[in-house]
Amino acid sequence: MIDFSRVQKELQDCDKDKDASGIRVCPKSDSLTRLTGTIPGPIGTPYEGGTFQIDITIPDGYPFEPPKMQFSTKVWHPNISSQSGAICLDVLKDQWSPALTLKTALVSIQALLSAPEPKDPQDAVVAEQYMKNYQVFVSTARYWTETFAKNSSLDEKVKRLVEMGFGDAQVRTALESSGGDENVALEKLCSG
Amino acid sequence: MISDSITNASATAAPSARDFGKKKRTNRTAKLKQSKLGLRREQWLSQVAMVNKGGKEEMDANRKPGSEKSDQRDRPVVNLDGHQRGEEDDNNSGANRHESFMESLSNSPNSILSGMNSIPNFSSSSSSGSGGSCSGNITEEEDADDDGCLDDWEAIADALAADDEKHEKENPPEFSEEHEHENIQQSACESDVAVSRKQKSNQAWRPDDELRPQGLPNLGKQRSSPVMNFHYSSVAVPSSCPICYEDLDLTDSNFLPCPCGFRLCLFCHKTICDGDGRCPGCRKPYERNTVKVETSVQGGGLTIRLARSSSMFCRS
Structure with a gap:
């Protein structure tokens, strides 16, 4: 049985200093078992300026079991799967403590963004690039941040796609059907 | 006199x-x-x-x-x-x-x-x-x-x-x-x-x-000077359980299951002992054999000792 009162209080506490921390937790539905966490990319990293969303699932045993968290925003990071967004972080696994909270877990993830651990990788490709070709890693990570973690308005997306040579109405339809994802829309435009 | x-x-x-x-x-x-x-x-x-x-x-x-x-x-x-x-x-x-x-x-x-x-x-x-x-x-x-x-x-x-x-x-x-x-x-x-x-x-x-600012200390406040408060805070008992966020009752607040000083309510302690049995504060395993003794005897003894030390501090 989930301790909803604790989750509820955590949400309130997190809401109190969301401006100072930049970390938000919002429920996806009324059930409080599925939440969305938002963390800003740490300053001085390739993730600076991005806003990263994290899917949170509260297990039955919470807070005695760790919450399940994974990135829904695509991130280029040695300890985060570039495919699934799965996070390799000890406090979300064996080092979880009931004294930790959703917010402290999100802070830990934010710290992971600034301090990658390529020796304990989640994404082997990214980790290898980080170790062997750091500059390429940085530029890739920055590109991914620009592309996936920055909310550009619909008009900007339309403008970019129109510049590629597609018609305005066509672009808007494609963006609509792809849920605002620029790349999916581009694929649709190219294939159709 | x-x-x-x-x-x-x-x-x-x-x-x-x-x-x-x-x-x-x-x-x-x-x-x-x-x-x-x-x-x-x-x-x-x-x-x-x-x-x-x-x-x-x-x-x-x-x-x-x-x-x-x-x-x-x-x-x-x-x-x-x-x-x-x-x-x-x-x-x-x-x-x-x-x-x-x-x-x-x-x-x-x-x-x-x-x-x-x-x-x-x-x-x-x-x-x-x-x-x-x-x-x-x-x-x-x-x-x-x-x-x-x-x-x-x-x-x-x-x-x-x-x-x-x-x-x-x-x-x-x-x-x-x-x-x-x-x-x-x-x-x-x-x-x-x-x-x-x-x-x-x-x-x-x-x-x-009348115009005296309320923030200015008087004798009562002086006796609980910042230094004293600082020392008290190190042994302060939280008002609510950090795990379930429920208020700690008298038994809970006298319950000190781990030498690291992390306090929690008896319910949460039992749940943890049913699981991996590690203290949430320091992640070290609770000493299962002594826990029961601590709750009944040592818990009380510790409280008395704390009270004594704090009163000594007042005097010194």
Whole structure:
């Protein structure tokens, strides 16, 4: 049985200093078992300026079991799967403590963004690039941040796609059907 | 009776103030900083009042008394260590010293008198702030390096050696035995007339003054000084369980399952013991065999010990 009162209080506490921390937790539905966490990319990293969303699932045993968290925003990071967004972080696994909270877990993830651990990788490709070709890693990570973690308005997306040579109405339809994802829309435009 | 209590208190603490002067000096810089934070706030408050009265001349005129007041504030903090040691000394071989100080005190009735006068003055340190009179001195200290600050302090101490003698006698009672506190409070009341006169001359807040800022400390607040609060916080019991966020009842708050000091309610503790059994605070496994003993016997024993240590701290 989930301790909803604790989750509820955590949400309130997190809401109190969301401006100072930049970390938000919002429920996806009324059930409080599925939440969305938002963390800003740490300053001085390739993730600076991005806003990263994290899917949170509260297990039955919470807070005695760790919450399940994974990135829904695509991130280029040695300890985060570039495919699934799965996070390799000890406090979300064996080092979880009931004294930790959703917010402290999100802070830990934010710290992971600034301090990658390529020796304990989640994404082997990214980790290898980080170790062997750091500059390429940085530029890739920055590109991914620009592309996936920055909310550009619909008009900007339309403008970019129109510049590629597609018609305005066509672009808007494609963006609509792809849920605002620029790349999916581009694929649709190219294939159709 | 009043003078008795003061002689006792000063006799116990005065030797320590001298014998451990060196030790005090090393601690002083760190402790000065702590007390300065509080001082700065008070000064700011009283400075505002001062500016309103346009008493810039008074600021200069009062600078000297102000600086000695700052000594007063710092000193109880410093005496904490010294006084405890001083008590030990008395137990061992302090009897002779005790007498000699009794003598010195009885030979100089003036010092007792003046001590009585300034005790209440110290207790309501709003008045000792005395309308920005000490602001100049203190801000200088703050701007200076730690060493410079120390030098300043010592220079003042030397210049006011005579006054210091008195302060050393009047300060220790603040941290002495409980009943002595009461005596001092009595004496504070009795020498009220002298105080109010003194306060008027310094343009200070009277305790009953309407305009007196609420943030300024009084005797009650002084006794729970920042230093004490700091020490208490290290053993403070949280009001709610950090795991389930429910309020801790009396049993829960006496329950100390892990040497790391992490407290939680019995329900959460049981849930954890049913699982991996590691303390949420330090991640070390609970010692399963001793946990039950601790809840019934050791838990209570620990509480008593904590209570005792804190009451000792009040006295020292």
